[in-house]
Amino acid sequence: MSISKPLLTLEEVHAHYGRVHALKGISLAIHPGEIVALIGANGAGKSTALMAICGIPRPSQGRVYFNGQEISHLDTDRIVRQGISLVPEGRHIFPRMTVRENLDLGAFLRSDRDGIAEDLEKIFALFPLLRERTKQLAGTLSGGEQQMLAIGRALMSRPRLLLLDEPSMGLAPLLVRQIFTIIGEINRLGTTILLVEQNAYMALRLASRAYVMVTGQVTHGGGSEEIMRDDVIRATYLGG
Ligand code: ATP
Numbered sequence: 001m002s003i004s005k006p007l008l009t010l011e012e013v014h015a016h017y018g019r020v021h022a023l024k025g026i027s028l029a030i031h032p033g034e035i036v037a038l039i040g041a042n043g044a045g046k047s048t049a050l051m052a053i054c055g056i057p058r059p060s061q062g063r064v065y066f067n068g069q070e071i072s073h074l075d076t077d078r079i080v081r082q083g084i085s086l087v088p089e090g091r092h093i094f095p096r097m098t099v100r101e102n103l104d105l106g107a108f109l110r111s112d113r114d115g116i117a118e119d120l121e122k123i124f125a126l127f128p129l130l131r132e133r134t135k136q137l138a139g140t141l142s143g144g145e146q147q148m149l150a151i152g153r154a155l156m157s158r159p160r161l162l163l164l165d166e167p168s169m170g171l172a173p174l175l176v177r178q179i180f181t182i183i184g185e186i187n188r189l190g191t192t193i194l195l196v197e198q199n200a201y202m203a204l205r206l207a208s209r210a211y212v213m214v215t216g217q218v219t220h221g222g223g224s225e226e227i228m229r230d231d232v233i234r235a236t237y238l239g240g
């Protein structure tokens with residue numbers, strides 16, 4: 001793993017919301033094929049880290065590299081075109097549009113019809129339930145189904161790197177397990193994943209490596225098993 005070039009690198013990235021200094025110089029690297037977890041308490045800056053990779057907000061200092069190219073100065077649509085896709089916290093599907101329309105929106109930057117049709121089939125294979133519901137208004141789906149739709153929509157841009165923000169949020173344990181199984185499957189099919197999760201235990205079981213964030217900074221980084229064995233991290237994020 002360490003001999004491959006990172007797919008994504010953050011070097012001392014800072015981000016602000018007005019006067020709020022949300023990221024205070026975070027550095028991390030994700031290699032092709034990995035699932036990496038980003039864990040930490042509420043307000044630590046995990047969502048901001050994912051958003052800053054996508055250029056919203058744009059880093060106020062530091063650099064983001066994707067596939068060897070600096071992307072920190074690019075607009076979000078250019079970043080998506082490079083192969084990064086975000087599933088935001090709270091899903092943000094379009095409730096008055098159908099499942100199919102939501103999925104189509106995920107491909108709005110693409111014009112390769114055959115590729116889009118192929119990806120739609122792959123998404124229906126991952127989430128058979130979405131195939132049955134193509135004409136249903138997205139707002140009438142359950143929370144778990146909406147999460148599946150949000151992930152499916154993000155996959156429609158055929159990303160090399162998928163950024164997932166709290167996919168387990170608000171879901172019953174059985175659904176959380178299902179979603180995590182599917183995230184593992186997406187990774188096995190070739191997509192690299194950066195996963196932000198409150199459910200640190202599930203995230204660390206799925207990811208090979210993890211970073212821990214505390215108040216805008218990365219305080220630990222390492223193999224998931226090593227992170228799980230750390231007494232302070234166990235006490236703080238894993239319930240002892
Ligand atoms: P959570 O798990 O609660 O989402 P998080 O680790 O993802 O937490 P962020 O949402 O990235 O943390 O928030 C980091 C800091 O930035 C917090 O202090 C938060 O209040 C602040 N913040 C986030 N979004 C905004 C915004 N749009 N405007 C101003 N401050 C913000």
